[in-house]
Amino acid sequence: MNTKHPHFDEMLASDSSVRAPYSGYNTWFSEQDPARLSKKSKEAEAFFLRTGITFNVYGQAAAQERLIPFDLIPRIIANAEWTRLSRGIEQRVRAINAFLHDIYNRQEILRAGVVPVELISRNAAFLPQMVGFSPPGNVYTHIVGTDIVRTGENDFFVLEDNARTPSGVSYMLENRETMLQMFPELFTQNRVQQVSDYPKNLRRSLEACAPPNCDGKPTVAILTPGIYNSAYFEHSFLADQMGVELVEGHDLRVLDGRIAMRTTQGFKTIDVLYRRVDDDYLDPLNFKPESMLGVPGIMDVYRAGNITIANAPGTGIADDKAIYSYMPEIVEFYTGEQALLKNVETWRCSEPDALAYVLENLSELVVKEVHGSGGYGMLVGPAANKREIAAFSAKLKKNPGNYIAQPTLSLSTVPILAKKQLAPRHVDLRPYVLCSPKGINITPGGLTRVALREGSLVVNSSQGGGTKDTWVLED
Amino acid sequence: MLGKTAGGLYWMFRFLERGENTARLVEAGFRIALTRSNDAASEWRSLLTSAGVSAGYKAKYDQFTAAQVVDYLLRDTTNPSSVISVTEKARTNARMVRTALTTEVWEAVNENWMGLKELLKRPVKETDLPAILGEIRRQNALVRGAVSGTMLRTDIYDFIQLGTSIERADNTARIIDVKYYTLLPSTSFVGSPLDNVQWETILRSVSAHRSFRWLNNTEMTSSNVAEFLILDARFPRSLSFACGTIDQNLGFLAKEYGTTPQSHQMIAAQREKLRRHTISTIFDEGLHQFITDFIRENNAIGQQIEQDYRFNG
Numbered sequence: 001m002n003t004k005h006p007h008f009d010e011m012l013a014s015d016s017s018v019r020a021p022y023s024g025y026n027t028w029f030s031e032q033d034p035a036r037l038s039k040k041s042k043e044a045e046a047f048f049l050r051t052g053i054t055f056n057v058y059g060q061a062a063a064q065e066r067l068i069p070f071d072l073i074p075r076i077i078a079n080a081e082w083t084r085l086s087r088g089i090e091q092r093v094r095a096i097n098a099f100l101h102d103i104y105n106r107q108e109i110l111r112a113g114v115v116p117v118e119l120i121s122r123n124a125a126f127l128p129q130m131v132g133f134s135p136p137g138n139v140y141t142h143i144v145g146t147d148i149v150r151t152g153e154n155d156f157f158v159l160e161d162n163a164r165t166p167s168g169v170s171y172m173l174e175n176r177e178t179m180l181q182m183f184p185e186l187f188t189q190n191r192v193q194q195v196s197d198y199p200k201n202l203r204r205s206l207e208a209c210a211p212p213n214c215d216g217k218p219t220v221a222i223l224t225p226g227i228y229n230s231a232y233f234e235h236s237f238l239a240d241q242m243g244v245e246l247v248e249g250h251d252l253r254v255l256d257g258r259i260a261m262r263t264t265q266g267f268k269t270i271d272v273l274y275r276r277v278d279d280d281y282l283d284p285l286n287f288k289p290e291s292m293l294g295v296p297g298i299m300d301v302y303r304a305g306n307i308t309i310a311n312a313p314g315t316g317i318a319d320d321k322a323i324y325s326y327m328p329e330i331v332e333f334y335t336g337e338q339a340l341l342k343n344v345e346t347w348r349c350s351e352p353d354a355l356a357y358v359l360e361n362l363s364e365l366v367v368k369e370v371h372g373s374g375g376y377g378m379l380v381g382p383a384a385n386k387r388e389i390a391a392f393s394a395k396l397k398k399n400p401g402n403y404i405a406q407p408t409l410s411l412s413t414v415p416i417l418a419k420k421q422l423a424p425r426h427v428d429l430r431p432y433v434l435c436s437p438k439g440i441n442i443t444p445g446g447l448t449r450v451a452l453r454e455g456s457l458v459v460n461s462s463q464g465g466g467t468k469d470t471w472v473l474e475d
Numbered sequence: 476m477l478g479k480t481a482g483g484l485y486w487m488f489r490f491l492e493r494g495e496n497t498a499r500l501v502e503a504g505f506r507i508a509l510t511r512s513n514d515a516a517s518e519w520r521s522l523l524t525s526a527g528v529s530a531g532y533k534a535k536y537d538q539f540t541a542a543q544v545v546d547y548l549l550r551d552t553t554n555p556s557s558v559i560s561v562t563e564k565a566r567t568n569a570r571m572v573r574t575a576l577t578t579e580v581w582e583a584v585n586e587n588w589m590g591l592k593e594l595l596k597r598p599v600k601e602t603d604l605p606a607i608l609g610e611i612r613r614q615n616a617l618v619r620g621a622v623s624g625t626m627l628r629t630d631i632y633d634f635i636q637l638g639t640s641i642e643r644a645d646n647t648a649r650i651i652d653v654k655y656y657t658l659l660p661s662t663s664f665v666g667s668p669l670d671n672v673q674w675e676t677i678l679r680s681v682s683a684h685r686s687f688r689w690l691n692n693t694e695m696t697s698s699n700v701a702e703f704l705i706l707d708a709r710f711p712r713s714l715s716f717a718c719g720t721i722d723q724n725l726g727f728l729a730k731e732y733g734t735t736p737q738s739h740q741m742i743a744a745q746r747e748k749l750r751r752h753t754i755s756t757i758f759d760e761g762l763h764q765f766i767t768d769f770i771r772e773n774n775a776i777g778q779q780i781e782q783d784y785r786f787n788g
Binding site: 227236239240 | 476477478479480481567570571573574578581582585586589630732734784785788
């Protein structure tokens with residue numbers, strides 16, 4: 001699919017001059033032998049395979065492991081741009097936590113009529129088990145990955161809030177590590193802000209959210225669904241980097257009202273559980289009874305203040321795409337300020353007028369499932385043929401409340417190394433945000449995902465996207 | 476450490492050890508096939524028994540030809556003990572216990588798996604076999620080197636050593652078990668060319684034909700071959716050596732954890748039994764019985780370790 005409008009390229013201005021943040025990099029790049037770069041690119045791939053930086057693809061043969069393609073041209077963000085972005089992200093994440101606390105307690109925002117009640121009461125992501133409960137430190141979203149897209153010099157939009165269990169941070173770290181190994185000189189010539197503190201910061205941030213009944217130094221563990229999960233590499237990577245245990249449901253049990261893991265020397269209590277298991281699978285006694293991935297009774301331990309679950313169960317309500325459309329109002333309601341970051345214009349198909357407009361303009365719009373993620377189950381109008389649009393239109397009419405629609409954004413591009421020369425490709429950005437009662441910490445940069453096919457706007461790794469190292473320059 | 480992690484490490488190294496031993500058996504069988512083609516079928520048959528896979532093999536094939544046996548032992552994914560199967564299982568376990576391994580060990584295991592998958596993609600041609608067996612040995616040596624050179628000597632290392640040594644004791648004992656009759660002094664005529672070949676095969680299947688000669692000059696008798704395999708604590712694949720390593724590493728665990736659960740008494744008894752015996756008292760009591768008892772007790776120790784350290788709950 002080709003974008004109709006000229007897009008904003010982050011490296012090259014329309015007159016082909018190099019934009020300021022890239023000037024240092026460009027000096028280096030122009031001195032490189034293209035053949036050498038292409039060889040380096042293969043080296044990087046071999047390195048990823050050897051170290052096992054892979055993800056599993058659902059729907060493929062069991063244990064199929066794939067690489068996420070890595071492009072070695074960095075995406076570069078100026079310090080001033082980043083400062084602006086990170087203020088906006090922080091404001092938004094604070095509002096989301098306030099919103100979650102409110103929704104599960106006094107529900108003032110519903111009473112004020114800012115967000116419609118039906119959106120909450122009939123939402124599967126709303127967990128009645130969380131009502132009337134405040135998680136330790138009132139933190140719901142310990143880790144957030146706010147997806148941001150850019151369409152122009154100063155036009156940044158939040159695409160998704162990912163308040164559940166955002167993945168990809170291991171790629172952010174490994175991409176930088178790879179760049180440092182392959183091109184150390186780049187980091188002496190350019191002043192790039194560090195990202196390598198993330199695991200340490202994550203551990204501290206989680207420790208700071210320990211439950212009230214924890215005495216002494218909190219024990220943190222990561223809960224993984226197991227080695228066949230698509231993000232297993234990331235789970236083990238983070239456990240390793242943080243120096244904490246990587247546990248599965250069957251390693252855990254409730255013992256004397258606490259969550260304990262089975263060790264070679266008996267059971268040991270866990271205080272903070274960074275779970276990479278969805279709400280539904282967390283506790284077979286309280287949610288899906290057939291789940292083998294969770295811990296029976298963990299919700300009761302949680303409500304008794306004997307463990308911290310990160311992110312809190314029920315945070316999914318905040319990254320529901322229908323709630324998303326109210327985010328500017330939500331930010332204003334809880335912070336008293338205008339939202340610093342813009343939302344993408346969104347039509348809620350549950351509303352008859354909006355539905356009519358969406359059906360009329362399907363070929364221009366991107367339509368997403370309200371609860372979907374990973375680029376599955378969505379329609380990219382301009383890339384779809386007539387038959388696909390007709391089929392989607394039928395689905396949409398059947399269950400309009402399940403969908404929202406957004407305009408096809410002209411995402412910014414950053415060059416990739418294609419056949420020894422630079423070629424522009426669309427990108428997005430996922431910065432990683434840590435929340436604790438001690439404050440909000442945002443790692444400078446984040447994960448840049450890039451649609452490797454020419455003209456494509458879909459950056460998801462499950463749909464053929466790649467990644468880039470992301471630089472935030474120092475002043 | 477999580478019980479699951481201890482179990483993952485233990486089995487990871489049992490699998491790696493098993494793969495290495497299977498490759499060794501293939502090497503010994505191949506050697507026989509080259510030098511004494513008349514006996515080849517029966518040799519292949521007993522090698523399959525030593526590897527503990529003869530039932531599975533017979534379910535698939537009627538004859539014992541080199542090409543089929545080699546294929547079954549090296550690259551048949553329906554054979555749970557084939558080199559490719561155990562290498563894959565070891566690598567899966569390594570992913571599971573990734574946080575307990577150094578980067579060097581993980582990479583060595585991962586590369587071992589990637590390399591073998593490539594190497595064993597197609598049936599192995601006879602001319603390529605020596606090179607492929609050499610590569611398997613080299614890859615395993617890299618894993619061992621990484622373990623020895625980079626792993627902390629903590630409980631993690633102890634479970635690695637326990638898995639390796641339990642598996643190794645089992646393998647050596649099974650090789651003796653399958654060939655015990657050739658080692659009996661009563662039925663063999665010392666120094667007959669037939670026996671020399673049989674003993675040579677046994678020694679080759681534990682990669683010890685040269686070590687044996689080094690220690691025993693040229694004198695090869697059933698008694699000193701059996702003694703070497705069972706009691707010689709200088710030989711790293713002997714039963715005595717393997718039991719010593721198990722005992723030692725359980726001892727380290729006792730020191731670190733401050734407890735001596737039941738497996739500790741069991742290995743002490745097993746060692747004591749080896750210490751009490753000479754090769755002639757073993758022959759007097761019956762070699763076959765002795766080895767059968769050893770295998771059973773070794774398995775029991777392995778199971779007790781799994782329980783004592785809560786591998787599975």
